[in-house]
Amino acid sequence: MQQLHPKAKWLFFWSYIVGLTFIFVPLSVYVFLAIFSLYKFGVSYIFMILIPFLFLGFSGFFVIFLYFWATWTYRNYKYQLTEDTVKIEKGVIAKHYVSIPYERVQNVDIHRGLVARLLGLSSLKIQTAGYSGYILSEGLLPGLDPQIAEQLREELIRKMKGTKQGL
Structure with a gap:
């Protein structure tokens, strides 16, 4: 990871x-x-x-x-793009494991808040079907290098297009 x-x-x-x-x-x-x-x-x-x-x-x-x-x-914050899912592992005391299948991904956003911009970082927000709104993204990868965030977004979009989405 x-x-x-x-x-x-x-x-x-x-x-x-x-x-x-x-x-x-x-x-x-x-x-x-x-x-x-x-x-x-x-x-x-x-x-x-x-x-x-x-x-x-x-x-x-x-x-x-x-x-x-x-x-x-x-x-304790790690991520991995596998063949069919995005895996996110985080948590200090209580571990939280998230696996997001590519077919559930609806939108991938790059966000740069004030503190992140000052540090030269970006956050990648992965929104899925069934999750409500921009704030409650199911997948969040804060503190990424901007080029890596863009590469991950492009790779996620490419993998999304290769899956069967919808009914």
Whole structure:
């Protein structure tokens, strides 16, 4: 089985960071407001100074954990084009195996989001009959080199044309 481009771990990492920013920013505001409201109840000034440093330390530890998680995600994300199916294997704790027969493939798209463009990567989305919409593609290969993504798309389209599709 083939692996994604080595820069894919950075794609995973920054995707996690961007996603968790929407959780940590409101949480940070809440923590700092809670700290300053504790002053009214006679909490020690030293304790008020210590809590932000603990919060920053926890955030730093969490960012380091996300880097390792992104690396593990990259190492466990593999794909293979066989004679009659696309096989995708992914997952760190729980493994997820996807086999997509070529006759079920309806559309193959190449997507380049902001983070992927900055890293010079592309994502290949394989849509099948029975799956709903662009977001819920049954097959997703993020973090591919743009030339490889284009080659895979062309090969998938060629193999799709060689199968019996429809009723």
